[in-house]
Amino acid sequence: MTLPAIDWAQPWLAPYRADGEAAARAVAHGDGSVATALQRIRQASAPDFVRQEALPAGQAYEAHIFQTRTVPTRDNLHDFFNGLVWLAFPQAKRRLNELQAAEIARDGIGATRGALRDALTLxxxxxxxxxxxxxxxxxxxxxxxxxxxxxxxxxxxxxxxxxxxxxxxxxxxxxxxxxxxxxxxxxxxxxxxxxxxxxxxxxxxxxxxxxxxxxxxxxxxxxxxxxxxxxxxxxxxxxxxxxxxxxxxxxxx
Structure with a gap:
């Protein structure tokens, strides 16, 4: 994967710049996988990042993270930034995941998320x-x-x-x-x-x-x-x- 140009000097990226630039270099000079790049720079407090293929067919994404403590990661910008937030806020992201997984375990995956899952996703x-x-x-x-x-x-x-x-x-x-x-x-x-x-x-x-x-x-x-x-x-x-x-x-x- 080739990441699009990211202007790391933008003020809203300041909290993520160090990890972001390191991960972007790893994507560019490694195997092109976002998961591999994030895994290379992760700290012990963060989950493991794995390729999207590790998510079994039919398995809910949030439930899988909760059960395996791994984050399936696609090779796109969306998941790249998701990984950077996991690195910067591992406790908050884990709390969001715990709450999502509990709702999924209780209600399953339906056409609507419900008030709590809507707020968590937002x-x-x-x-x-x-x-x-x-x-x-x-x-x-x-x-x-x-x-x-x-x-x-x-x-x-x-x-x-x-x-x-x-x-x-x-x-x-x-x-x-x-x-x-x-x-x-x-x-x-x-x-x-x-x-x-x-x-x-x-x-x-x-x-x-x-x-x-x-x-x-x-x-x-x-x-x-x-x-x-x-x-x-x-x-x-x-x-x-x-x-x-x-x-x-x-x-x-």
Whole structure:
């Protein structure tokens, strides 16, 4: 496999850059297998990465990971980023897998996932974590985009947004303004750097809480420093991307 060009200097890739560049080199100079490349750089806390053929026909992907502690991996960008998140957040990813596997064991695989599996999948694919001052959290929860990104722009120097979802990271290889993350709301209003810690994230993944989808949408290219165009305030005058809460004129995402 040949990976597409990835701009590792992009700010949203900073948490994954060291492992990502190492894995990309391993893909390029090894046998071309993403699983082999990830396995070469994995730490003891991460699962083993195996080729997709290791997943038996008819076996649920999440159930297989739970039972074997191995991650079947295809040779594509989606699974490449999934592996990088496993390396960076092994406890949180394992917690997601445990919850998915328990739901599958209870209900099987059906046409619909159910509220909990929907929330688990949403966070796994498109989730993000935010450490930010309370004023930014209030503006984000209210979808008050002008306050969040213009009026309180200076506060972003005290904030850190970390993208967790591997599908989200994949989409941002080709950045587009509408790309939106689902930010996990803090537990009991707790914020600070610990909110981005692997163990704390895993502990926050409580099934009863997740069933209520405790997420708020955030168009990631609105983050100061993440897109040159957003230096102009008019960047945010786009109601198809920066949507207000439902009931304020345009339905929210």
């Amino acid at each position: 966070f796994d694919e498109n989730g993000a974590l935010l450490d930010a001052p309370p004023a930014l959290w209030r503006a984000l929860a209210a979808r008050d985009w002008h306050t969040l990104f213009v009026g309180q722009r200076g506060l972003w120097r005290e904030a850190r947004l970390l993208l967790f979802g591997h599908a989200l990271l994949e989409k941002l290889v080709t950045p587009r303004k509408p790309i939106t993350a689902h930010v996990l709301l803090p537990v009991h209003g707790e914020t600070g750097p610990a909110a981005l810690d692997d163990a704390r994230v895993a502990a926050a993944l409580d099934p009863l809480r997740l069933e209520h989808k405790p997420f708020v949408p955030l168009p990631v290219l609105g983050v100061p420093g993440w897109c040159r165009d957003n230096e102009a305030a008019r960047f945010y005058d786009d109601p198809q991307v920066f949507r207000p809460l439902a009931g304020r004129g345009i339905p929210g995402p």
